[in-house]
Amino acid sequence: MTTFVDRVELHAAAGNGGHGCASVHREKFKPLxxxxxxxGGRGGDVILVVDQDVTTLLDYHHSPHRKATNGQPGAGDNRSGKDGQDLVLPVPDGTVVLDKEGNVLADLVGQGTTxxxxxxxxGGLGNAALASARRKAPGFALLGVPGEERDVVLELxxxxxxxxxxxxxxxKSSLISVLSAAKPKIADYPFTTLVPNLGVVTAGSTVYTVADVPGLIPGASQGRGLGLEFLRHVERCSVLVHVLDTATLESDRDPxxxxxVIEAELREYGAGLxxxxxxxxxxKIDVPDGQDLADLVRPDLEERGYRVFEVSAVAHKGLKExxxxxxxxxxxxxxAKPKEEATRIVIRPKAVDDSGFTVTREEIGGEPLYRVRGEKPERWVRxxxxxxxxxVGYLADRLSRLGVEDELMKAGARNGDGVAIGPEENAVVFDWEPTMMAGAEMLGRRGEDHRLEAPRPAAQRRRDREAERDEAQKEYDDFKPF
Incomplete structure (x- = not known):
């Protein structure tokens, strides 16, 4: 059974970021x-890297699910969590990475390409990193962001x-075995070669590689025989060699x-071949009648513009030429190939009117739902x-500063309408309230942090809370445009 695999589906899961820690420094005579x-620590990446010692995708055929390690959570005393370890997956030179729809994501050619x-x-920020002049002792921390999960197809x-x-x-296998040091399987029955074989040939000062591709038959480009599975291995080759049998035993065939037939299959497959x-x-000119047939068809082939070589892999004739x-x-x-340029950094600045998010109106059961999509809002929610x-109040403040609330108002959102942040299958849905009634304001004034102030009597604290609530309600009543 062959151990060569040239197409697999890989399920890559990066590591999750570690959660931040909410902690208050405590020591004797300093309770707060x-x-x-x-x-929290960063989650590990899943990285594909070209390794010349790897020639097949067999490992990922047997174990398609790969996951990097998670970042560790933060701790008190300003201790950050450990970053997750990147998972480095070696792949053969020439591996193409595609998404589920067949779109090319990367073409990995050359040792070390990643x-x-x-x-x-x-990783989530701890409350020490969230502290500011207005928020002196945050009682919360941010959660770590889940790692990216992606299903990709690896095609060699x-x-x-x-x-x-x-x-x-x-x-073909006999020819590559005498041109190079490759030792493919050779037998006298069709489809002996089940996998591509590579050999290195030295001719004078030039060293080049030769690939022996499994045999093609009519209809190979549509999937007959083994052709469709292995025609992709011809795509990168600079030169094609038609190996024609001058000693075939089939009466309906000739060189x-x-x-x-082979030319028609190459045209049908495309890819610039x-x-x-x-x-x-x-x-096989050493076989009886082989030389006679070669002499017969050579003028016709040369008339078509081909350079023709008569060889015998068994007798080692014509190999040097x-x-x-x-x-x-x-x-x-x-x-003729363009010289490889030095690595360039491509800068793609955002448009000046790009807010980083979108707000769209939907109808769910006859009720309006406003969906917010964007990298920042979705990450903040997670x-x-x-x-x-x-x-929650901190999230409301961030969304307001980003301009989400203004866009909701422009889109026609009213107090109590549903708002969803994120895609349909994984969104956070809530009833919208303008910032003046959001949790951020109801928790207290952002410029104050009562935990760092001198204790006040319980009755005074209760009266202050009631006054703040009445003030917030009055501000909202004055602002409400409906």
Whole structure:
């Protein structure tokens, strides 16, 4: 059974960010020494990296679910949580990363090339980091952000200079075994080669790689035989070599018709294969009648514009001329490629009118629902502990400063209308109230923190709370536009 796998689905889950810590420094004679809660650690990323020692995606076929470690929560005494460890996954050179819809996310070519398949979540801020002149001792901390989860498809496309294509049993494996040190399986029955084989050839000062692709048959581009599974391995090759059998035992086949069939399949598959330089190899001239058939079809092939080489992999005839001709074409292809430029940093500034979020009106059961989408609002919601009123008030303040409340008013939202922050399948829904009645104001004035002030009598504290509530209600009544 083959152990070569060139297409897998990977389920990558990055690590979650650690929660921040809400803590107050305490020591003798200093019962309230100020906030000292540390930040949570960052979650680990899931990173794909090209490793030349890896040649197959077999590991991810057996274990498709991969997860990075989570960040650790913060602690008191200003101790930050430990960051999660990145999960580095080695992949073969030539791996293409696609999403579930088939869109290319990354093309990983070259040793050390990386792609972040899953971004680790941010760590939540502790109350020490949230303290300010107006909020001297926050009684809450931010939660860590969940790590990104993504399903991607890994597809391997062999990176080689030359591809040998042809019918099954045309002698491709025998040819690569004598041109290079590769040792593919060789037998006298069709479809002996079940996986692509790579070999390194040295011709003079030129060193290049040759790929032996499993045999093609009519209909390969539509999935017949093994062609559709392995035609992708021809895409990156600079030169195509048609290996034609001059000793076939099938009466309805000959080298010219074989060439026409393979060319039709390459055109049908596309991917620019029709424009690659080609060489025709008439193989097995050592077999009785093989040389005669080669002499018969060679003029026709040369009339079509092909360079034709007569070889025998068994008798080692014509191999030197073929290897140097391939080296010449490979050198020309390499020279024609644009030189790799130094890494450039691309800056994409946001538009001046980009607010970072959108507000859209929906109808749910005849009732209006206003949906807020944007990276910041959605992240802030995930970081909020809704069991803590002060944390909810802090979220309301942040949304108001971002301009969400103004946009809701412009969209026609009224007091009590439903507001959803996030996508439909994972949104936080609440009844909207303008900031003046939100939890942030009802908790007390933002410029004050009674926990750091001298104690007041209970009756005085009660009267102050009632006065603040009456003032907030009066401000809302004066502001309410409805």
């Amino acid at each position: 020494g100020g906030p000292d809660g540390g930040n 792609f972040v398949a899953g971004q680790g979540g941010r 496309k062999t990176v080689a200079d030359v591809a040998l294509v042809g019918y099954p049993s045309a002698g 010219v018709s074989d060439l026409d 029709e424009n690659r330089p080609r060489i025709v190899v008439l193989n 073929l290897s140097f001709a391939l080296a010449e074409l490979v050198g020309e292809a390499r020279a 970081q909020t502990d809704f069991n803590n009123d002060e944390a």
